[in-house]
Amino acid sequence: MVTRKPVPYDTTILVRDTCLCLHVQRAARTLARRFDEALRPLGMTSGQFSLLMSLNRPAPPTMKDVADLLAMDRTTLTAALKPLVRRKLVRIAVDKEDRRSRRLILTDDGEALLSAAVPIWKREHAAIERALPRGGDALRKDLLALT
Numbered sequence: 823m824v825t826r827k828p829v830p831y832d833t834t835i836l837v838r839d840t841c842l843c844l845h846v847q848r849a850a851r852t853l854a855r856r857f858d859e860a861l862r863p864l865g866m867t868s869g870q871f872s873l874l875m876s877l878n879r880p881a882p883p884t885m886k887d888v889a890d891l892l893a894m895d896r897t898t899l900t901a902a903l904k905p906l907v908r909r910k911l912v913r914i915a916v917d918k919e920d921r922r923s924r925r926l927i928l929t930d931d932g933e934a935l936l937s938a939a940v941p942i943w944k945r946e947h948a949a950i951e952r953a954l955p956r957g958g959d960a961l962r963k964d965l966l967a968l969t
Contacts, residue, residue, distance in 0.1 A: 884923050
């Protein structure tokens with residue numbers, strides 16, 4: 823006996839084939855795995871690369887600034903920072919002007935690791951852009967339209 827489901831299987835196929843959220847999530851996971859593999863020899867993940875890069879500024883950013891840039895909530899950012907702080911790649915300091923706020927400081931070791939990672943990122947990024955049928959600019963433009 824076949825029971826009728828409240829959501830028809832045709833709807834599952836429609837979502838599988840057309841859902842922008844699903845396709846962006848799958849692409850993001852695929853890209854993250856590719857960069858994770860490329861950065862593995864440095865003992866860093868793609869997420870850690872993005873986080874360290876977000877700290878590479880003329881003045882140390884606040885946690886809020888970094889969370890906003892990376893579209894993370896503060897709790898997720900705090901968890902992501904812990905291994906970087908343990909490795910002494912990042913230092914967290916109280917903001918001198920607003921003691922409630924924290925500044926994220928890229929240490930000398932963090933800058934050195936980031937410097938070693940950039941050529942790897944450039945190589946992988948260029949290869950990915952070459953593989954895109956319309957190039958990276960079109961994809962970036964489309965993704966930016968969603969934010």
